[in-house]
Amino acid sequence: MSKRRIKKVAIIGSGIMGSGIACHFANIGVEVLLLDIVPRELNDAEKAKGLTLEDKVVRNRIVNTALAASLKSKPSPIYHKDFANRITTGNLEDDIAKVADVDWIMEVVVERLDIKKQVFEKLEQHRTPGTLITSNTSGIPIKFMSEGRSEDFQKHFCGTHFFNPARYLKLFEVIPGPKTSQDVLDFLNGYGEQFLGKTSVIAKDTPAFIGNRIGIFGIQSLFHQVKELGLTVEEVDKLTGPVIGRPKSATFRTVDVVGLDTLVHVANGIYDNCPNDEAHELFKLPDFINTMMENKWLGSKTGQGFYKKVKTDDGKSEILSLDLDTLDYRSKKRASFPTLELTKTVDKVIDRFPILVKGKDKAGEFYRKNFAAMFAYVSHRIPEISDELYKIDDAMKAGFGWEHGPFQIWDAIGVEKGLEIMKAEGKTPAAWVNDMVASGNTSFYTVKDGATYFYDIDKKAQEKVPGQDSFIILDNIRKSNEVFKNSGVVVEDLGDGILNVEFQSKMNTIGGDVLAGLNKAIDLAEKDFAGLVVGNQGANFSVGANIGMIFMMAAEQEYDELNMAIKYFQDTMMRMRYSSIPTISAPHGMTLGGGCELSLHADKVVAAAETYMGLVEFGVGVIPGGGGSKEMALRAQDTFKKGDVELNTLQEYFLTIGMAKVSTSAYEAFDLGVLQKGKDIVVVNKDRQIATAKAHAKLMANQGYTQPVKRKDIKVLGKQALGMFLVGTDSMEASHYISEHDQKIANKLAYVMAGGDLSEPTKVSEQYLLDLEREAFLSLCTERKTLERIQHMLKTGKPLRN
Numbered sequence: 001m002s003k004r005r006i007k008k009v010a011i012i013g014s015g016i017m018g019s020g021i022a023c024h025f026a027n028i029g030v031e032v033l034l035l036d037i038v039p040r041e042l043n044d045a046e047k048a049k050g051l052t053l054e055d056k057v058v059r060n061r062i063v064n065t066a067l068a069a070s071l072k073s074k075p076s077p078i079y080h081k082d083f084a085n086r087i088t089t090g091n092l093e094d095d096i097a098k099v100a101d102v103d104w105i106m107e108v109v110v111e112r113l114d115i116k117k118q119v120f121e122k123l124e125q126h127r128t129p130g131t132l133i134t135s136n137t138s139g140i141p142i143k144f145m146s147e148g149r150s151e152d153f154q155k156h157f158c159g160t161h162f163f164n165p166a167r168y169l170k171l172f173e174v175i176p177g178p179k180t181s182q183d184v185l186d187f188l189n190g191y192g193e194q195f196l197g198k199t200s201v202i203a204k205d206t207p208a209f210i211g212n213r214i215g216i217f218g219i220q221s222l223f224h225q226v227k228e229l230g231l232t233v234e235e236v237d238k239l240t241g242p243v244i245g246r247p248k249s250a251t252f253r254t255v256d257v258v259g260l261d262t263l264v265h266v267a268n269g270i271y272d273n274c275p276n277d278e279a280h281e282l283f284k285l286p287d288f289i290n291t292m293m294e295n296k297w298l299g300s301k302t303g304q305g306f307y308k309k310v311k312t313d314d315g316k317s318e319i320l321s322l323d324l325d326t327l328d329y330r331s332k333k334r335a336s337f338p339t340l341e342l343t344k345t346v347d348k349v350i351d352r353f354p355i356l357v358k359g360k361d362k363a364g365e366f367y368r369k370n371f372a373a374m375f376a377y378v379s380h381r382i383p384e385i386s387d388e389l390y391k392i393d394d395a396m397k398a399g400f401g402w403e404h405g406p407f408q409i410w411d412a413i414g415v416e417k418g419l420e421i422m423k424a425e426g427k428t429p430a431a432w433v434n435d436m437v438a439s440g441n442t443s444f445y446t447v448k449d450g451a452t453y454f455y456d457i458d459k460k461a462q463e464k465v466p467g468q469d470s471f472i473i474l475d476n477i478r479k480s481n482e483v484f485k486n487s488g489v490v491v492e493d494l495g496d497g498i499l500n501v502e503f504q505s506k507m508n509t510i511g512g513d514v515l516a517g518l519n520k521a522i523d524l525a526e527k528d529f530a531g532l533v534v535g536n537q538g539a540n541f542s543v544g545a546n547i548g549m550i551f552m553m554a555a556e557q558e559y560d561e562l563n564m565a566i567k568y569f570q571d572t573m574m575r576m577r578y579s580s581i582p583t584i585s586a587p588h589g590m591t592l593g594g595g596c597e598l599s600l601h602a603d604k605v606v607a608a609a610e611t612y613m614g615l616v617e618f619g620v621g622v623i624p625g626g627g628g629s630k631e632m633a634l635r636a637q638d639t640f641k642k643g644d645v646e647l648n649t650l651q652e653y654f655l656t657i658g659m660a661k662v663s664t665s666a667y668e669a670f671d672l673g674v675l676q677k678g679k680d681i682v683v684v685n686k687d688r689q690i691a692t693a694k695a696h697a698k699l700m701a702n703q704g705y706t707q708p709v710k711r712k713d714i715k716v717l718g719k720q721a722l723g724m725f726l727v728g729t730d731s732m733e734a735s736h737y738i739s740e741h742d743q744k745i746a747n748k749l750a751y752v753m754a755g756g757d758l759s760e761p762t763k764v765s766e767q768y769l770l771d772l773e774r775e776a777f778l779s780l781c782t783e784r785k786t787l788e789r790i791q792h793m794l795k796t797g798k799p800l801r802n
Contacts, residue, residue, distance in 0.1 A: 018108035019070035171399030172198035197684030199398035211399035245403025256299030488513025497530030511546035531697030535586030544593025614662030619799025621786030625777030716755020725750030
């Protein structure tokens with residue numbers, strides 16, 4: 001096993017990609033040296049200041065400007081603004097000697113072989129032997145880049161291709177050169193997965209590697225199909241978005257974001273360098289793409305592409321779509337297909353594919369053509385770009401944000417059904433697929449003993465996908481390890497005495513069945529197990545309480561039932577905290593409202609780095625009612641230190657709720673107080689999250705977990721704090737910063753967090769604060785404005801401000 005450690009890296013090239021990669025290394029705690037070229041001439045601002053080309057501020061202008069632009073971009077490339085301090089900038093003339101002190105040098109300069117080779121020549125003069133040196137090229141053959149370099153350089157050199165944006169897209173392609181040592185490949189493969197939080201794939205040195213070869217084929221295939229089927233830009237984006245488990249930006253919006261020129265560059269590279277590809281002509285650009293390139297309609301970077309944002313006569317913004325026949329922009333048209341309507345009640349994307357390919361309308365025809373082309377293409381890429389089919393699926397999921405890879409979709413439709421569709425569309429699969437079916441293998445993947453197996457073409461048998469030992473895949477164990485199930489949750493045995501409760505409701509909202517399932521899971525764990533994890537592997541941990549249920553009760557004025565429902569929620573959260581077994585919450589993605597409250601009450605939180613967490617109840621006209629308001633008052637009190645101004649501390653926690661603050665990463669959640677330093681932890685690789693949470697539950701149990709004693713020592717400030725809050729909300733309402741209804745909600749929250757209108761600071765119990773919280777929540781539910789907000793949220797998914 002390699003003992004190599006990465007403490008410091010050098011990134012050469014500070015463009016969008018280089019700065020993004022630098023930020024992601026900083027995200028995981030690595031020190032970064034970011035270098036770029038020296039400017040050749042002064043800009044106007046520098047001339048005005050009387051600077052010269054020898055001044056350091058000028059010499060580092062390119063790198064500093066690029067990094068600053070990256071840090072300001074949205075979504076942010078950095079988990080926390082303080083992490084940017086881990087990046088040191090410099091230039092390739094004054095600071096290149098510093099690469100001697102780093103553990104890994106990565107080149108991220110312009111995609112020109114001659115320039116890359118010049119950079120490597122300079123770097124080799126300063127590089128310490130044994131140092132990793134890699135290129136982030138998206139398509140230049142690795143073998144050409146290391147030509148003429150020393151033996152040690154070539155042994156430690158390969159491609160390490162990140163996808164943009166580096167923080168968010170998980171694919172990390174490792175591409176060996178002719179002389180790359182196996183130790184280096186193994187190390188980078190493992191490092192990408194364990195430390196960078198990526199899906200690492202060792203690819204072959206073929207044009208565009210794996211992700212872009214398949215991804216660009218898919219887009220080019222659509223470019224040619226769109227005219228043939230008479231589809232609009234909007235229709236294609238409707239058909240290729242979330243309905244089939246792809247990002248909301250679907251196809252054409254994604255091209256606009258990435259840049260049409262980037263796509264064209266890769267497509268041309270494949271066309272020029274893959275003459276024997278059976279789909280070679282598909283990589284030739286259609287006329288409308290050539291026209292768009294000539295017009296510089298490249299997407300977001302030039303202000304127009306397949307979509308264009310304009311101001312209407314009344315000053316409002318409107319997004320226009322490109323008519324691919326006339327190449328004029330027009331108002332967007334609503335896309336609607338009967339086939340898609342059939343999938344509306346099918347929550348799991350994987351279950352939609354058999355329905356979609358049977359469609360009798362244009363959508364059904366589109367899917368049959370689309371999947372037939374894709375299935376044929378990926379089957380022929382083995383063994384050219386990969387020896388194993390699972391790597392192709394991994395690359396498409398991690399690099400393009402697909403929920404399911406091509407072979408998984410083929411399995412969902414049925415291998416033989418896929419072959420039938422291909423035949424009807426005039427597509428021919430690779431010979432190995434027919435051989436596989438003839439040998440009795442009816443699927444590309446199988447699950448056995450909680451592990452995923454794939455069809456190995458050389459061995460003609462199902463082989464275990466490597467690297468699963470550090471993961472727990474809930475899809476694989478749900479049926480075999482089920483301990484309890486209702487319509488809201490599944491409780492699974494993770495082994496080693498640890499249970500997991502997995503939400504199964506729509507968007508993982510928390511309603512009666514989920515609360516009943518949580519209580520049942522705690523009962524089971526306390527009786528026969530050692531610990532409990534609350535975790536799932538859906539798109540989001542939980543978007544909060546079921547506000548539809550709250551609306552119905554409030555609208556029908558069933559206040560006794562609503563009071564009981566809120567008390568049940570509070571009691572369940574308190575069981576999370578005061579059970580006899582350790583409870584671990586494993587949030588990821590959106591963790592809002594009730595989902596956040598659940599995490600606040602767990603013994604420990606094992607959060608994915610990409611966790612967007614906050615108490616957002618103000619947006620629907622209420623305060624957190626599942627223990628969140630109580631908990632923030634408690635946490636404020638726990639942070640009171642000698643010399644601290646207690647009112648200021650309490651105000652910070654009050655504003656976190658009042659402004660419905662949501663973290664943009666788990667690390668920001670510590671700043672908001674919804675995660676706690678020294679107790680809660682962050683994992684960068686979400687695939688490891690459930691396994692890590694299980695390990696912590698087991699460790700806490702083995703160390704002798706004791707049920708905590710209920711708190712009765714929470715210091716509340718009473719009228720002293722309440723007065724301050726009420727003066728603040730009065731002035732905000734008077735200056736029209738908040739509405740009258742907002743003021744009413746804020747005053748209710750103030751009453752709870754102050755502990756009521758007690759005449760002096762007093763120590764109270766959690767139950768005292770919970771009762772205040774529930775009373776305030778219920779009183780707000782009687783307000784017409786609150787019902788309007790909840791109704792608006794249910795209709796639009798967006799909060800309404802009154």
